[in-house]
Amino acid sequence: MTALQRVFVLTGAGISAESGLGTFRDRGGIWSRFDPMQLATPEAFARDPELVHEFYNLRRSGVVAASPNAAHTALARLENGLHERGATLFLCTQNVDDLHERAGSRAVTHMHGEILKARCLACDAVMPWQDDLLVATPCPACGETGSMRPDIVWFGEMPKHLDAIDAALRAADLFVAIGTSGAVYPAAGYVALARALGIPTCELNLEPSDNTTHFDEAHYGPASVVVPQWVEGRSRNQGASSS
Structure with a gap:
């Protein structure tokens, strides 16, 4: 397995639901x-x-x-692990809360x-x-x-950081959507763009999103369970690929 260098993660409200939001x-x-x-x-x-x-x-x-849950802390671990080997995680969130930051994520782009x-x-x-x-x-x-x-960002207003988000997505070698409905644009269109660019796509969600057919891989269940499991599996695979 080729080691990932640039992971793009999009999160939505589902990742914070178990934190009571x-x-x-x-x-x-x-x-x-x-x-x-x-x-x-x-x-x-x-x-x-x-x-x-x-x-x-x-x-x-x-x-x-509210407090961060296991899904937030798992993404912070993923970011740290990627950083240690010279790779990057671009964390783009539709959420207006700060739970990613409090979990330890160092670079969070809040598009809303x-x-x-x-x-x-x-x-x-x-x-x-x-x-x-x-x-x-x-x-x-x-x-x-x-x-x-x-x-x-209210309805009718332009999301923030769109140029930086677009550039990061186009440079990615994996696109992951976590806890998103797949109904709110422009974020809902990112998976289709990733597919058009040949970037592998993965959905981690409580249940299938509106655009679930665009994902190459999907894992369903509570974010506090499926996100840590996915991060741990990814970390094991990347460790094996570098040995």
Whole structure:
């Protein structure tokens, strides 16, 4: 087996579900209980910022209280193992939580932003933020009130870091999707691009995603079980290939 040099991992809400953070599109997920058009768009924020802040304050406090699970720590081990032999892992997450970082991952690309950061609409300053945000919260950078919002990507907004993500995917020799629904674009299209480029693809998920037919390999079950198993198997195989 040829040793991998550049692994691209895409994670979604399913990897954080066992840490107590809700998924979005599964049965019982957040968007089955709340209307995203009322809570997760720039128009919703302009119309009723207090309601939007209340929703994201609850989500932020949930993230602060959550802890990484075995899937997060397994990916951190994978990154360390690759780094030790001069290879790389590009970890692209659709999640706005910081559980990858707290598990030990050193380089995480948040394409949908980070809920533990706030952004000022008046001066565009971005800063770490773990407390509640209110309409009356002044921006620490410019002092403006009514301008602070979570630094996350809402419906109708452009995901972040798309050029870096595209470059990393095109350079990869393995594409892995973990805990994703396969329904949210552009992330849902990455597996098709990988296949078109001849890159092997693997899905680790609780159940098959909407685009499961695009994957060469798939393992299903709780993320805290299937991700560590896959990482350990991959590490054994890579060890054998280098001996």
